[in-house]
Amino acid sequence: xxxxxxxxxxxxxxxxxxxxxxxxxxxxxxxxxxxxxxxxxxxxxxxxxxxxxxxxxxxxxxxxxxxxxxxxxxxxxxxxxxxxxxxxxxxxxxxxxxxxxxxxxxxxxxxxxxxxxxxxxxxxxxxxxxxxxxxxxxxxxxxxxxxxxxxxxxxxxxxxxxxxxxxxxxxxxxxxxxxxxxxxxxxxxxxxxxxxxxxxxxxxxxxxxxxxxxxxxxxxxxxxxxxxxxxxxxxxxxxxxxxxxxxxxxxxxxxxxxxxxxxxxxxxxxxxxxxxxxxxxxxxxxxxxxxxxxxxxxxxxxxxxxxxxxxxxxxxxxxxxxxxxxxxxxxxxxxxxxxxxxxxxxxxxxxxxxxxxxxxxxxxxxxxxxxxxxxxxxxxxxxxxxxxxxxxxxxxxxxxxxxxxxxxxxxxxxxxxxxxxx
Amino acid sequence: xxxxxxxxxxxxxxxxxxxxxxxxxxxxxxxxxxxxxxxxxxxxxxxxxxxxxxxxxxxxxxxxxxxxxxxxxxxxxxxxxxxxxxxxxxxxxxxxxxxxxxxxxxxxxxxxxxxxxxxxxxxxxxxxxxxxxxxxxxxxxxxxxxxxxxxxxxxxxxxxxxxxxxxxxxxxxxxxxxxxxxxxxxxxxxxxxxxxxxxxxxxxxxxxxxxxxxxxxxxxxxxxxxxxxxxxxxxxxxxxxxxxxxxxxxxxxxxxxxxxxxxxxxxxxxxxxxxxxxxxxxxxxxxxxxxxxxxxxxxxx
Numbered sequence: 059x060x061x062x063x064x065x066x067x068x069x070x071x072x073x074x075x076x077x078x079x080x081x082x083x084x085x086x087x088x089x090x091x092x093x094x095x096x097x098x099x100x101x102x103x104x105x106x107x108x109x110x111x112x113x114x115x116x117x118x119x120x121x122x123x124x125x126x127x128x129x130x131x132x133x134x135x136x137x138x139x140x141x142x143x144x145x146x147x148x149x150x151x152x153x154x155x156x157x158x159x160x161x162x163x164x165x166x167x168x169x170x171x172x173x174x175x176x177x178x179x180x181x182x183x184x185x186x187x188x189x190x191x192x193x194x195x196x197x198x199x200x201x202x203x204x205x206x207x208x209x210x211x212x213x214x215x216x217x218x219x220x221x222x223x224x225x226x227x228x229x230x231x232x233x234x235x236x237x238x239x240x241x242x243x244x245x246x247x248x249x250x251x252x253x254x255x256x257x258x259x260x261x262x263x264x265x266x267x268x269x270x271x272x273x274x275x276x277x278x279x280x281x282x283x284x285x286x287x288x289x290x291x292x293x294x295x296x297x298x299x300x301x302x303x304x305x306x307x308x309x310x311x312x313x314x315x316x317x318x319x320x321x322x323x324x325x326x327x328x329x330x331x332x333x334x335x336x337x338x339x340x341x342x343x344x345x346x347x348x349x350x351x352x353x354x355x356x357x358x359x360x361x362x363x364x365x366x367x368x369x370x371x372x373x374x375x376x377x378x379x380x381x382x383x384x385x386x387x388x389x390x391x392x393x394x395x396x397x398x399x400x401x402x403x404x405x406x407x408x409x410x411x412x413x414x415x416x417x418x419x420x421x422x423x424x425x426x427x428x429x430x431x432x433x434x435x436x437x438x439x440x441x442x443x444x445x446x447x448x449x450x451x452x453x454x455x456x457x458x459x460x461x462x463x464x465x466x467x468x469x470x471x472x473x474x475x476x477x478x479x480x
Numbered sequence: 481x482x483x484x485x486x487x488x489x490x491x492x493x494x495x496x497x498x499x500x501x502x503x504x505x506x507x508x509x510x511x512x513x514x515x516x517x518x519x520x521x522x523x524x525x526x527x528x529x530x531x532x533x534x535x536x537x538x539x540x541x542x543x544x545x546x547x548x549x550x551x552x553x554x555x556x557x558x559x560x561x562x563x564x565x566x567x568x569x570x571x572x573x574x575x576x577x578x579x580x581x582x583x584x585x586x587x588x589x590x591x592x593x594x595x596x597x598x599x600x601x602x603x604x605x606x607x608x609x610x611x612x613x614x615x616x617x618x619x620x621x622x623x624x625x626x627x628x629x630x631x632x633x634x635x636x637x638x639x640x641x642x643x644x645x646x647x648x649x650x651x652x653x654x655x656x657x658x659x660x661x662x663x664x665x666x667x668x669x670x671x672x673x674x675x676x677x678x679x680x681x682x683x684x685x686x687x688x689x690x691x692x693x694x695x696x697x698x699x700x701x702x703x704x705x706x707x708x709x710x711x712x713x714x715x716x717x718x719x720x721x722x723x724x725x726x727x728x729x730x731x732x733x734x735x736x737x738x739x740x741x742x743x744x745x746x747x748x749x750x751x752x753x754x755x756x757x758x759x760x761x762x763x764x765x766x767x768x769x770x771x772x773x774x775x776x777x778x779x780x781x
Contacts, residue, residue: 146741147740147741149528149529150528150529150740150741150748151529152529153528153529153530154520154525154529154530154531154748169526169527169528170528172526173526173528173530175528175530252614261723261724261725262722262723262724262725262742263722263723310614311613311614311631311633311636312613312633312636312637314636314725315633315635315636315723315724315725316636316723317722317723320723324614327614327615329614444527447527447746448527448744448746449744451742451743451744451746452744454725454742455725455726455742455743455744456725456726457725458725459725459726475744479744
């Protein structure tokens with residue numbers, strides 16, 4: 059009898075193990091409507107999978123958009139909003155199961171274009187829209203001569219500093235060079251009581267963003283004229299400088315293990331003198347009203363003209379058998395890029411425009427001036443190269459190691475990763 | 481036991497009819513995902529999730545050759561053994577205390593359930609805040625008491641990370657374990673213990689010779705289920721470890737997730753292969769454990 063029970067227990071546990079393992083695999087197949095209507099019939103309902111930029115505004119905007127879309131075009135739009143944390147996983151699952159949405163909102167597109175999954179602008183984007191999109195974004199949205207990565211919104215980084223701490227430490231102006239930045243950081247850290255000069259997030263969440271801003275302002279690049287330049291002398295110099303800041307304890311504790319959100323929290327609490335921020339951080343600071351801050355161009359190593367790091371996310375369009383969704387998708391973009399749609403949306407989320415007409419419209423906002431001036435010349439990461447989608451992850455996971463190791467060795471390794479993945 | 485047609489003879493098809501819902505459940509919830517998982521592990525996927533074709537056993541080879549596999553396996557062993565061992569020991573002590581009659585026992589028992597009722601992600605996030613280097617209450621307390629001068633980086637300092645995760649693991653595993661032991665202790669007949677007392681056994685002898693042996697089924701259940709839960713525990717390791725690069729403190733479960741979505745591999749096929757290894761690993765561990773238990777039982781007779 060006892061052995062019966064035991065083997066029943068073993069069987070039960072084996073099942074439990076399997077179920078748990080299967081659940082751990084995270085194959086949460088979504089309920090995607092069946093778009094593949096037989097015989098190439100035209101699709102009347104398309105599906106949008108959108109990223110959740112904010113709890114308050116994202117859903118409200120897309121719901122209203124879907125309503126207008128239905129009224130104006132006769133097509134229906136089904137909207138699914140997914141948090142950034144889950145978006146990669148969910149979109150990958152959808153594609154594995156052959157249930158890609160018609161339109162997907164994500165921070166990468168080139169790998170999808172490479173896999174031949176996407177419509178190019180020739181097929182779904184009205185010419186007037188394409189000519190309105192800022193040339194920088196068209197450039198980075200183009201893979202092998204065709205424009206696939208249609209930007210939904212953008213952001214540009216800028217240098218934020220705590221004016222109270224600057225006054226207290228006796229610093230008159232924001233730094234223009236890295237030497238001045240180091241000096242300011244020393245003075246602020248010297249104030250004691252837990253103040254840190256510069257908040258440096260090199261944790262795995264977004265270290266490529268932080269490092270981009272720094273290396274662009276030392277004349278560096280990730281990729282130049284078709285060649286990876288991750289371990290260029292400028293980039294090694296840049297990372298060595300960051301390590302120097304950390305070694306002198308001018309940053310917060312353990313920068314290699316600090317994610318961006320935690321660094322922002324530190325600045326919001328008034329304990330950090332300087333940080334790289336963007337417009338949503340400004341909005342959060344204004345709402346709190348606790349910290350006095352100002353925004354300036356990021357200092358460069360040698361005091362030359364400052365460059366900014368720009369980021370866009372994408373709304374990419376998936377092909378379906380027989381191009382049954384082409385007309386509906388085209389109608390979607392036609393409506394989305396109308397001024398009263400896209401600009402309302404970008405404003406409500408606190409980001410920056412992606413079109414010429416958008417820049418004109420946002421120009422009146424004094425607070426955005428510092429970003430708008432730099433936006434048309436912003437430098438982006440090489441999002442037009444599918445390899446970057448992999449390199450980005452390698453950078454996120456490994457860059458922080460330079461804080462306790464050798465910056466050159468870390469960059470050499472990343473360079474090798476990029477070259478072998480190309 | 482079902483023995484064909486003895487008791488109120490039933491046609492096999494009728495029996496099948498009664499079994500159908502359970503069978504459908506097993507097929508749909510267990511077998512189907514397992515087959516899909518195996519299929520995925522033998523396929524080649526693009527970074528986007530698009531299936532490119534068959535991969536044979538390549539994904540398995542890639543997992544076995546992964547430079548971080550050793551670290552991940554070592555972490556998994558430390559994590560499972562530490563959490564389960566500490567949980568069982570603490571659980572035994574606390575259960576012993578909670579079966580005693582005292583005023584307010586009911587409320588204490590309720591309170592014990594709370595960590596179990598809360599979502600693991602929320603609990604983990606809460607501990608992230610408690611452990612925080614700049615604002616965390618734990619550092620604040622330790623400094624105020626004078627135990628340390630500078631804060632401890634519980635989640636970012638490699639020598640502390642695993643310890644900090646184990647504490648949370650024990651915290652969330654305790655409620656279930658305690659209640660299994662309370663049930664086990666309540667099932668021990670009082671007269672056996674009384675008889676022992678009459679025979680002059682000391683409290684420790686009573687516990688060692690009577691309570692513990694009679695608690696063996698509860699101990700076995702608690703150990704096996706905890707090993708499976710802790711082994712498969714994703715939220716704690718993932719949340720407390722999200723600031724750390726690479727696979728320094730990952731267990732096989734978070735390793736599998738990162739392979740699919742966060743690492744430079746970003747390969748669903750490889751992740752599925754790692755998932756198959758996970759299932760085999762936990763099955764092997766549980767079988768070996770049950771073997772040992774059986775073997776002890778046989779030799780003790």
